[in-house]
Amino acid sequence: MISLSSRRRFPASRCKVAALVAIGAAVVASGCGGKITVTKTDTSVRRGAEIFYERCSGCHSISAANAYGSKPAGQLEPGERTNGPDFNVRRVRRDDVLFAIRNGGFSGQIMPANIVVGRDAELVADFLATCSGRRNRSICEAEK
Incomplete structure (x- = not known):
């Protein structure tokens, strides 16, 4: 049996470095699979895509926001309860997006109300109104 006094201890600085490396690896891995493709010249739509991603x-x-939901691509089953609409397919209007953001989706879904607010909500709504349903490929898929 090993006593606590005989365990090797690591300096606090090494533990902090190890923690930072682990966090950095998690951040890098979370961004794998693509990037936001909305053109940087349309700054408001680009910022809406960034907020949507976050x-x-x-x-x-x-795909324009490098967002793939909680359901793996190509999965035919309904998937997780938290799977929201796929905006690659579904076209939405700005006012409908703002309604869903303010009210937590439509018809009592589990989306949290006010997940973004104020100007950020407007930017997300503008982004989805511009890019949902694979619209405006020159803006939304410009940086592939």
Whole structure:
């Protein structure tokens, strides 16, 4: 049996370095599989894509924002309860997006209300109105 006093201890600085390396690896791995392809010249739509990636990509998919939801690509089964609409397929209007953001989706779905607010909500709505349903490929898929 090993006593606590005989265990090798690591200096606090080594533990901090190891933790930072692990966090860095997780951040890099989370971005694997693509990048936001919205043109940088349309700054408001680009910023909306970035916010969508940060706040909405856990449940919703749209390739222009490198967002693939919680359901693996190509899976035919319904998947997770938190799978939101695939905006590569579904076209949406700005007002409908703002309604869903404010009210937590439509018809009592599990989307949290006000996941983004204010100007950020407007930017996400503009992005989806521009890029959902594979619209505006010159803007939304410009950086492939």
